[in-house]
Amino acid sequence: MIEFRSVTKRFPDGTVAVDDFSLVLPSHKTTVLVGSSGSGKTTLLRMVNRMVDPSSGSIEIDGEDTSTLEPVALRRRIGYVMQNSGLLPHLKVLDNVATVPVLNGVPRREARQQALTLLDTVGLDRALADRYPSQLSGGQQQRVGVARGLAADPNILLMDEPFGAVDPIVRDELQQELIRLQRELGKTVVFVTHDIDEAFLLGDQVVILEQGGRIAQVGSPTEIMEAPASDFVASFIGADRGKRALSIRKTEHGFILVDGEGRAAGVLVGTADAG
Amino acid sequence: MNLLSEAIDWLFAAERLSGSSPVPLRIGEHLLYTFVAVLVAAVIAVPLGYLIGHTGRGRELAVGLSGAARALPSFGLIILLVLLVGVVRAPLAAVISFVILAIPSILAGAYAGFEAVDRRTIDAARAIGMTEWQILWKVEVPLGLPLLISGLRSAVLQVVATVTLAAYVGLGGLGLYIIAGLALRQFDQMLGAALLIAALALVLDALFAGLERVVVPAGVSVGRKGFRPTSNRRRAVMETSIESGRG
Ligand SMILES: Nc1ncnc2c1ncn2[C@@H]1O[C@H](COP(=O)(O)OP(=O)(O)O)[C@@H](O)[C@H]1O
Ligand SMILES: [Mg+2]
Numbered sequence: 001m002i003e004f005r006s007v008t009k010r011f012p013d014g015t016v017a018v019d020d021f022s023l024v025l026p027s028h029k030t031t032v033l034v035g036s037s038g039s040g041k042t043t044l045l046r047m048v049n050r051m052v053d054p055s056s057g058s059i060e061i062d063g064e065d066t067s068t069l070e071p072v073a074l075r076r077r078i079g080y081v082m083q084n085s086g087l088l089p090h091l092k093v094l095d096n097v098a099t100v101p102v103l104n105g106v107p108r109r110e111a112r113q114q115a116l117t118l119l120d121t122v123g124l125d126r127a128l129a130d131r132y133p134s135q136l137s138g139g140q141q142q143r144v145g146v147a148r149g150l151a152a153d154p155n156i157l158l159m160d161e162p163f164g165a166v167d168p169i170v171r172d173e174l175q176q177e178l179i180r181l182q183r184e185l186g187k188t189v190v191f192v193t194h195d196i197d198e199a200f201l202l203g204d205q206v207v208i209l210e211q212g213g214r215i216a217q218v219g220s221p222t223e224i225m226e227a228p229a230s231d232f233v234a235s236f237i238g239a240d241r242g243k244r245a246l247s248i249r250k251t252e253h254g255f256i257l258v259d260g261e262g263r264a265a266g267v268l269v270g271t272a273d274a275g
Numbered sequence: 276m277n278l279l280s281e282a283i284d285w286l287f288a289a290e291r292l293s294g295s296s297p298v299p300l301r302i303g304e305h306l307l308y309t310f311v312a313v314l315v316a317a318v319i320a321v322p323l324g325y326l327i328g329h330t331g332r333g334r335e336l337a338v339g340l341s342g343a344a345r346a347l348p349s350f351g352l353i354i355l356l357v358l359l360v361g362v363v364r365a366p367l368a369a370v371i372s373f374v375i376l377a378i379p380s381i382l383a384g385a386y387a388g389f390e391a392v393d394r395r396t397i398d399a400a401r402a403i404g405m406t407e408w409q410i411l412w413k414v415e416v417p418l419g420l421p422l423l424i425s426g427l428r429s430a431v432l433q434v435v436a437t438v439t440l441a442a443y444v445g446l447g448g449l450g451l452y453i454i455a456g457l458a459l460r461q462f463d464q465m466l467g468a469a470l471l472i473a474a475l476a477l478v479l480d481a482l483f484a485g486l487e488r489v490v491v492p493a494g495v496s497v498g499r500k501g502f503r504p505t506s507n508r509r510r511a512v513m514e515t516s517i518e519s520g521r522g
Contacts, residue, residue, distance in 0.1 A: 051398075072404050073404075074404075075403060076404035080403055082395070082399055082402070086398065088399075088400065088414060089393075089492070089494045090494045103405065132493060133494060134494060149403075
C-alpha cells in the first residue's frame with residue numbers, strides 16, 4: 001500500500017506542482033493518475049521513489065515513511081518505466097534488462113538468465129536479446145522497458161505514460177499485454193496517462209486530476225462513469241458527448257447502441273455481472 | 276619547387292640518421308614533450324570537465340578561462356615562464372605552457388561529452404537506482420568518450436605544433452632544425468623540418484580520428500537512427516569544435 005499524506009511539492013522556481021494531495025493506493029491493484037498536461041502526474045509518481053522529494057507532507061509505503069529510506073535502495077526495489085523507454089543506448093537489450101539485478105549484486109550470468117525469462121514474460125522474442133535499443137521498434141523498446149522495470153521483482157511498478165509515444169495499434173497490444181501481466185503478477189501499479197480511455201481500461205482505481213494535483217474524483221471506472229463528481233469530470237471523461245454517451249436505438253431487426261453522434265457503437269448482448 | 280626538392284634531399288640524406296642531430300632523436304623529443312604535456316593536461320582537465328558536465332555547474336567559468344587560455348600567445352608564455360622558473364628549469368616552463376595550451380580543448384571535450392548524453396537517459400539511470408558514481412562511470416563516461424577523444428585530438432594537434440617553439444629555450448625537438456637553419460640561412464633544413472612536423476601532426480591526427488571512431492559505443496553506432504542528436508547534443512558538439520578552434 002502506498003499512502004500520500006497531505007503532500008505538497010513546490011519547485012524552487014515557485015511552481016506548485018502538487019498541492020495538498022492525499023490518497024491511498026491499494027496493494028496489488030493498478031491506480032491510474034489521469035489528467036491533462038501539467039496537472040502534476042509525473043511529479044506525484046516521482047515522489048514515490050524519491051526522484052522528487054515533497055516540500056511538505058509524507059509518503060508511506062506499507063507504513064514506512066519514504067523520507068527515512070535511502071533513495072538509491074528505494075529506487076532499486078521499485079520498477080520504473082518511462083515514455084521513451086530510457087534504455088541505456090550502449091547496452092544490449094539483455095544487459096539493459098539485467099541492469100538493476102546486477103546493481104543489486106546478482107552475478108551477471110544469473111542476471112542475464114533471468115533477463116531472458118523476462119523477455120518471454122513481456123512477449124519479446126529471445127532473438128532480440130543481443131540487439132541494441134536503437135535496433136528496436138518503439139513498441140519493442142517499451143516492452144524492454146517493462147521487462148527492466150520487473151527485473152528486480154519489485155512490489156511496486158511506476159509507469160509514466162509508457163505507451164504514450166507508440167502508434168495506436170501497438171498501444172492496444174501493449175495495453176492488453178499489461179492487463180495480462182498484471183493478472184499474473186499482481187503488482188502495485190501506479191500508472192500515469194493523459195488518456196482517459198487508457199485510464200478506464202487499465203485502472204482498478206482511477207484518479208482524475210486537475211491542475212496542482214488536485215483530485216477531481218477517485219473511484220473505479222464504473223463509479224466515475226456512473227456518477228461524475230463535477231462538470232469538470234463529466235466533460236473530462238466525455239460522459240456528456242461522443243462515444244461514451246451511448247443510447248439504445250431500435251432498428252428493424254432489434255436493438256443497437258449508438259454514441260453521442262448517432263453512430264453505431266455496439267450491440268447489447270445482455271447484462272454483465274458487477275466486477 | 277627547387278627549394279622543395281632540396282628540402283626532400285635534406286630529409287633523406289644519410290646524416291639525418293647518423294649525424295650529430297639524428298631525426299629519430301628529435302622526433303622522440305618532440306613526441307615526448309607532446310605526450311607529457313597532453314597527459315598532464317588530461318589529468319587536470321578530464322576530472323574537472325567531468326565534474327562540470329555531471330553537475331552542470333561551473334560551465335561559464337570554464338568557458339571563460341578556456342577562452343582566455345587560448346588567447347595567450349604560446350611563445351610569450353614560454354618566455355615568461357622560463358623567466359619565472361629560471362633558465363635551468365626551462366623544460367618545466369615549456370611543459371607548463373604546453374599544458375596550459377592543451378587544457379581548454381580537453382576540458383571542453385570532457386564536459387561536452389557529458390552534456391551530449393540525453394538527459395532522459397541519465398534520468399532513467401537514476402530512477403532505476405544507479406548511484407551518482409554509477410551514472411558517471413556506466414553512462415556518462417562511455418557515452419561521452421567520442422567527444423573527449425575529439426578534445427584530446429585537438430589538444431595533441433595544438434601541442435605538437437607548438438612544441439616546435441621549445442627549441443628556442445634549448446630543449447630540442449624538431450624545432451631545433453628550424454632555429455638552427457634560420458641562423459645559418461639553411462632553408463632546405465627549415466623546410467624539411469617543417470614538413471616533418473606537418474607529417475607528424477597528420478599521423479597523430481589520423482591515429483586519433485581512428486580512435487574516435489573506435490570508442491563510439493556499439494549501440495550508438497549500429498542504429499544511427501537511434502542517435503538522433505537532441506538540440507542539446509548538437510549544441511554541445513558544435514561548441515566543442517568551436518571552442519577547440521581546430522585549424
Ligand atoms: N523540475 C521542475 N521545476 C520546476 N517546475 C516543474 C518541474 N517539474 C515539473 N514542474 C512543473 O510542475 C507542474 C506539473 O508538472 P508534471 O508533474 O510534470 O505534470 P504532468 O506530468 O501531469 O504533465 C508543471 O507546471 C510543470 O511545469
Ligand atoms: Mg508527465
